[in-house]
Amino acid sequence: MLRRTFLKSLPILAAPLAAKGRDRVIVIGAGLAGLAAATELAVAGRTVTVLEALPRPGGRVLTMRTPFFAEAGAIAFADTSANALRYARDLHVEMKRLPVSKLTRVYYLRGRRFTVKPGEPGEFPYELTPKEKPLGPDGILAGMIAKLNADLGPRTRPNWLQTVGRRADRLTTIDFLRSLGASAEALELLRWTAWYTASADTQSALQTVLSGMMIGLPPQQTASAIPVGNDTLPMAMAAKLGKRIRYGATVKRIEQTKDKARVTVREGNSIHVVEAERVVCTLPFTALRDVEIKPGLSKVKAEAVSTLQYEPVTRVFLQMKTPYWEAAGEQGEASTDTSLMQVLATGPVLEAYTQGAGALSMKSYSPEERVRIALNDMELVHPGAHREFVSAAHQIWDNAYSLYQPGQFSVWYPDLIKPEGRVHFAGEHISTLPGTMEGALESGVRAAKDILHQ
Numbered sequence: 001m002l003r004r005t006f007l008k009s010l011p012i013l014a015a016p017l018a019a020k021g022r023d024r025v026i027v028i029g030a031g032l033a034g035l036a037a038a039t040e041l042a043v044a045g046r047t048v049t050v051l052e053a054l055p056r057p058g059g060r061v062l063t064m065r066t067p068f069f070a071e072a073g074a075i076a077f078a079d080t081s082a083n084a085l086r087y088a089r090d091l092h093v094e095m096k097r098l099p100v101s102k103l104t105r106v107y108y109l110r111g112r113r114f115t116v117k118p119g120e121p122g123e124f125p126y127e128l129t130p131k132e133k134p135l136g137p138d139g140i141l142a143g144m145i146a147k148l149n150a151d152l153g154p155r156t157r158p159n160w161l162q163t164v165g166r167r168a169d170r171l172t173t174i175d176f177l178r179s180l181g182a183s184a185e186a187l188e189l190l191r192w193t194a195w196y197t198a199s200a201d202t203q204s205a206l207q208t209v210l211s212g213m214m215i216g217l218p219p220q221q222t223a224s225a226i227p228v229g230n231d232t233l234p235m236a237m238a239a240k241l242g243k244r245i246r247y248g249a250t251v252k253r254i255e256q257t258k259d260k261a262r263v264t265v266r267e268g269n270s271i272h273v274v275e276a277e278r279v280v281c282t283l284p285f286t287a288l289r290d291v292e293i294k295p296g297l298s299k300v301k302a303e304a305v306s307t308l309q310y311e312p313v314t315r316v317f318l319q320m321k322t323p324y325w326e327a328a329g330e331q332g333e334a335s336t337d338t339s340l341m342q343v344l345a346t347g348p349v350l351e352a353y354t355q356g357a358g359a360l361s362m363k364s365y366s367p368e369e370r371v372r373i374a375l376n377d378m379e380l381v382h383p384g385a386h387r388e389f390v391s392a393a394h395q396i397w398d399n400a401y402s403l404y405q406p407g408q409f410s411v412w413y414p415d416l417i418k419p420e421g422r423v424h425f426a427g428e429h430i431s432t433l434p435g436t437m438e439g440a441l442e443s444g445v446r447a448a449k450d451i452l453h454q
């Protein structure tokens with residue numbers, strides 16, 4: 001039977017905890033990684049129980065619907081997201097290309113507000129070299145990406161990670177761009193205009209390349225989203241898994257012996273132990289630090305779990321009466337070196353998307369103070385913000401996505417994907433696309449295959 005037919009006919013069953021541990025697989029976490037692992041295992045006929053601490057599926061894919069609509073977690077799928085496209089198609093979840101705006105883009109940099117028409121280089125208040133000036137930040141970045149791709153070659157080459165990949169893993173993103181010829185002023189400009197460069201001084205260039213963080217998202221490339229909310233995909237996957245998922249179930253301990261794994265879980269006021277043949281652990285390492293593991297992890301995994309860093313993100317959403325910037329022929333999305341960093345727009349909602357040190361600074365204020373600061377800076381970017389303001393919402397992510405430092409990914413990855421006895425590991429941080437939804441799905445599929453092929 002075709003896999004798609006299998007998925008359609010996957011019965012929505014209860015999987016009572018009393019079921020024998022022999023053939024059971026416990027999946028820890030109902031984010032995209034856990035949902036993908038559980039789906040593949042259930043489709044293959046395994047008894048699966050998913051333990052999820054929150055009362056909802058999706059983890060870092062979170063759509064806000066009140067007081068207004070906004071994506072509070074992951075925003076866009078890169079066009080190359082094969083697993084996401086496959087699950088969306090199988091579950092009849094509609095994804096749509098995000099439109100590329102033809103309106104002028106606003107910048108507020110070095111105390112100056114100016115606009116740039118799409119496709120034009122613009123006049124930026126930076127001392128760019130004569131070669132860089134006619135390109136503008138998007139052109140400079142596009143040129144460097146082309147150079148970088150030529151330099152790194154196809155990732156499908158055998159031993160790519162251990163050879164070419166390891167070379168890119170020695171440098172931070174900023175050092176890598178510098179090595180490709182970017183001037184100091186161009187680097188400064190890209191810091192504010194390119195996506196995901198808030199931690200470019202410390203993040204491994206390899207992770208930036210792998211994730212496509214710098215290359216996979218608008219305005220550099222087209223991407224897709226689910227118009228009714230990105231959480232529709234994890235919700236559809238969770239609906240298929242039905243009662244196999246136990247919400248409000250926080251894992252406290254993972255123990256294994258030669259012939260079984262035992263997971264200690266807290267549900268409400270009760271603590272109990274669930275036995276299984278295998279475990280797939282999809283917890284971000286920050287969460288895994290709070291779980292007792294017996295016997296302890298091997299050296300590389302233990303080091304990775306205790307030291308892997310994550311990018312903090314603070315998002316402040318400002319609902320306006322209307323998308324008033326459009327009347328001036330301007331798009332809502334903007335780049336600025338004020339407290340707002342990247343400005344995003346969805347309908348009449350403007351958003352300050354802050355990362356790294358900027359996110360920590362935004363987080364340190366009270367909600368009222370945060371809105372006051374965001375509105376004041378939004379007035380500089382999109383004049384009229386105070387007049388048009390209706391209401392605000394916030395979303396703080398202390399650990400939004402993994403942030404590998406130079407020398408970590410290419411060395412750790414081959415060990416991280418190896419199971420420790422009966423326990424397998426997955427999650428965006430253990431994928432070839434770290435920091436992305438597609439990476440999370442890919443890792444869950446990989447862990448399920450490892451179990452099924454044993």
Ligand SMILES: Cc1cc2nc3c(=O)[nH]c(=O)nc-3n(C[C@H](O)[C@H](O)[C@H](O)COP(=O)(O)OP(=O)(O)OC[C@H]3O[C@@H](n4cnc5c(N)ncnc54)[C@H](O)[C@@H]3O)c2cc1C
Pocket residue numbers: 028029030031032033034051052053054057058059060061072073074075076077078249250251252282283284287291313397399400401426427428429434435436437438439440
């Ligand atoms: C602000 C933001 C913007 C992003 N933007 C994008 C984007 O535009 N494009 C993109 O591709 N990706 C983006 N991402 C990244 C993407 O959301 C993640 O890579 C992906 O969703 C991670 O999935 P996961 O299953 O690995 O982890 P998670 O989604 O974190 O799932 C782990 C689950 O484990 C649960 N859990 C934690 N501790 C326990 C415990 N002890 N017991 C039981 N359960 C537990 C958690 O509640 C959670 O549901 C963004 C993320 C954020 C936060």
